[in-house]
Each structure stands twice: as structure tokens, then as C-alpha cells.
Amino acid sequence: MIEIQHLTKRFGALTAVDDVSFDVARGEVLGFLGPNGAGKSTTMKMVTGFLDPTSGTAKVCGHDVVSDPIGAQRKIGYLPEGAPLYGDMTPRGLLKFVAEARGIPASQRAAAIDRAVSRVHIEEVLNRRIDTLSKGYKRRVGLAQAIVHDPEVLILDEPTDGLDPNQKHDVRELIREMSRDKVIVLSTHILEEVAAVCSRAIIIARGKLRFDGTPADLQAMDPAHGAVSLTIGQAPGTTEALGESLSAIDGVARVEPLDAANGVASFRLYPAEGANVFGPLSALAHERGWEVDHLAVEDGRLDEVFRTVTAGDARS
């Protein structure tokens, strides 16, 4: 439903988005990741028809955003970065305006507004000036205006930025709920959010596409993915001695001592290709009678991968 090909945007000498191509299909929730200034917002602005690309094309439901911006915009619900809203209006007034501008027939407008309002839970502030609302409410009003016409494509630029943990949870629930029959593209720099709601992740840095795959693929890129971490309380013997006996386990390629303090020793064991070290390790621990505080296979840390993938990006 979204087709982006060789999309490029230059501002003078700066190339904000550099030859980015990807497609998004119905039912996908695409997490758009990248350091600040990487080109996430610029890409979203081009897809929504706010900015014209320098070169390349973007199509939304078959409508080219340059030659038929109105056609594309009809299909899109958009929450711009920072959720800008008309502060002198009430949420009700704003939603009426957006519903009308979106071409919802007068007879269906009230129902459409009610549905959007109940989805984001802003009933109690409907008649207050938007200027006087808290950041969380403003963000939810922004979300309400993006979904009032039940769009096929939802583009959300940092939808949970500045929300408290409960509100973040609500927004993620909302996104999950809506993802079945829509295309949702959201940008974020909260990595857990990607694992929590996205079916696919894209990382861009310095305007270039660096990664495109599932959040699980992304986690698997961490060298620590599949490694076993072990913490022993009341360590018997020195860290070196323990490390040697761990290295002796079949299938262990490398042992990395983590921190050792107050008689507690931690290690990370990297298995050789395809080897299973969890079983032999727990057997060894049992045999030696170690007091094991923690023993687990690591999933890989998204922030580690994120740093590796976007490394060399000096722009902040």
C-alpha cells in the first residue's frame, strides 16, 4: 500500500534522505528507527505530501504523492512530529474541522468523531481549549484527528513521545488494535516499542537505509544473541579459575567475564556455531554445587544493535 522508490531529499548541501526504497503491505506495523536527524521525519513528510522529494517516488494506495497529493492524502491519517494543533480550538471543534476537511459526509461526522474520541479516551476534555490541555491529552487529540476518517494508512511521527508509561501503554494497545486492517508506519527512538508493537523495523541513519527486517532479526544481530549469561554468588575460587573451567565446556567458543564484585562472578558464554551450551553448563554448575543466581540465554539487546547499525553517525 506504500511504495517508496529511490526517495531522496536534499536541503542545499545536506542530503536528508538518500535513495531510500521500501514497500509496506496491509497489516504491517512498520517501526521507523534512527538517531535524531537521520531523516525519519523528512521521509514521513514526503510520504504525506508535505514535502516534495528531490528525486524518487512515493505512492500511497497507488496515488503518487507528487502528481496526485490529494488522492494520497485522502488515504492517510497523519500525526506530525510534536502533534501540532490549533491551540485556540477545542478538541471537538478541531475534530469537526478535520472530519469536514476529510470529506466525511455531514450525516456520518458525529459518529466518526465519537468513535475516534472513545478510542483515544478524550471524552472529558472535548470542550476545553487545546492550549490548556496536558501534553498527554494533546498527543491523544493529535491521534484522534489522525484516525477520525478511519484511514487505510496511518503515519505517526513519534506517537508516544512525552507520554507517561500508562499513556504509552494505551497508545500501543490502540496501534495493535488498529493494525489488523491498516498499514501503520510509526517512528520512534524507544526500542522496546518496536519489539512491542511492530511487525517490521527499518533503521535509517544519515538518510540511508541501514536495516530492514523483523524486530527478532534485529535482535539476532547482537553478537550476544544466543549467548548464555551466568551469575554465581559466593564464587568458589578466582574469576580466572572459573573462566577456565567454563571455557572447557564442550561447544563454548569464548567466555567473557563481566563484572565481579562482592564475591559474585558474572560471565557470558558465546557458543560455537550451532552448539548448545545451556545444558552442559547447568550440568556443570550442578555438579560443582555453584550457587547460581542467574542463568539465561540472551535475546540480544536492541540498543546494542541500534548503536552498531547507526555507528559513525555523528549528527545528533
Next chain:
Amino acid sequence: MSRTITVFKRELAGYFATPVAYVFIVVFLLFTGITTFNVGNFYERGQADLMSFFFFHPWLYLFLIPAISMRLWSEERSSGTIELLMTLPISTTQAVFGKFLAAWCFAGIALALTFPVWVTVNVLGEPDNGVIVASYLGSFLMAGAYLAIGSLISSLTRNQVIAFVLSALGCAVLVAAGSDWVLNLVRSVFPEWVAQTVASFSVQAHFDQITKGIIDLRDLVYFGTLLVACLAANAVTLNASKAD
């Protein structure tokens, strides 16, 4: 067309959502009153007409109209709502036109509220009401031309103060183009036809014609062209620089 009306309604309601509209109307009536009665010597002239009322409009509008137009686009830019507006399925032309019409309608409301002077002059004597209607029309057209200039300038900056000052300056140039000292200055350097051309760009000359009760097609074309040209330029500049 319906999208233009949507934008128009929101914008016009926006004027009245804050006390700004009421403050503006009071100031507008105050200044038109002072210029008519104190500066224009409405009573002392002993004539049953509104010459002393309309005479000052080109100059009054220099600072009153930019006060309406300065927020049109500057505010959208500074608050970021321009991104909300321009990603709705509304064309730039519809947005520019809708906003302009709202500002023009608001100026029209302020102008219409000066009706007590019309009532007064009808009570005191027997004025030529045709001339007065023509003058109101001329004043409204002039307000539209000023607003179009103001809207164009407002689209170029996110700072409302800059928009106000530059719009006032732009309108002042258009008014002053018809004044004697500017024309004499032009005559001293250029041949007469250049001076005539400069004079024909002046708002003053066209407005004066209409306030005499003569609605000439040329004057209507002048205001119409100025208005459409500025709004077209407004749409072009907006498309080019909306995201800056």
C-alpha cells in the same frame, strides 16, 4: 469549493475564539470615529456626506489591515499547524483562498459596524446614498487588496511582528505611489509617462474614483488584479517554502 468553505469557517471562528477580534473591532471603530469627527471635521464641514469618513481609510488601513493579515500564515508556521493543514486533502489554493476570505469577511464585519455614521448622516441631512454605497464597496475592495498583500507577506515569515511591519510598508508604498511628493520626485528624474504609470499603481487614485461614486471597470480590474496576483504568489511561495 466545499474545502475552501471548511477552511474559511475554521479561520473566521478562530478570530472570534480569542478576545483579539473584539479588541480589533473596538480599535477599528475608535480610529474611524476619531479620524471622521476630530481630524476630518465631519460637523464643521456642514455637508451631508461621508467624505471625511472614507478619506482616511487608505491610511488607517495601513496599520489596521496588517493586524488582521499578519497571523494568517505566520502563526501556522510558528506553531507547526501548517503541517496539519497542508497534509489534509486540501489544495494550497483552497487553503490560501479560504483563509483570505475569512480575513476579508472579518474586515467586512468591522467595516459594517461603522453603520452608525451612515445613520447619523442620514438623520442630519439628505446624503447621496449611492455614493456612500459605492464608497463602502471601494473601502471593502481596498481592504481586500491590503489583505492579499498581507497574506502573501505573512506566508514568507514565521514571525508575526515582521509580517505586520512589512505588510504595512508594502501597503504604504502602494498608497504613497499616488502622492504628489512621490510623483514630483519621479517627474524630476523620469519622463511624464513614467510618473503616470507609477500613479496608476496607486491605491489612492483608484479608491478616490470609487468614493466619488464612479464605479469604473478599470478600478475594479485594478483591485481584482492586485488581489488575485498576490494570492497566486501566496500559493506559489507557500508550496515552495511551507516546510522551512
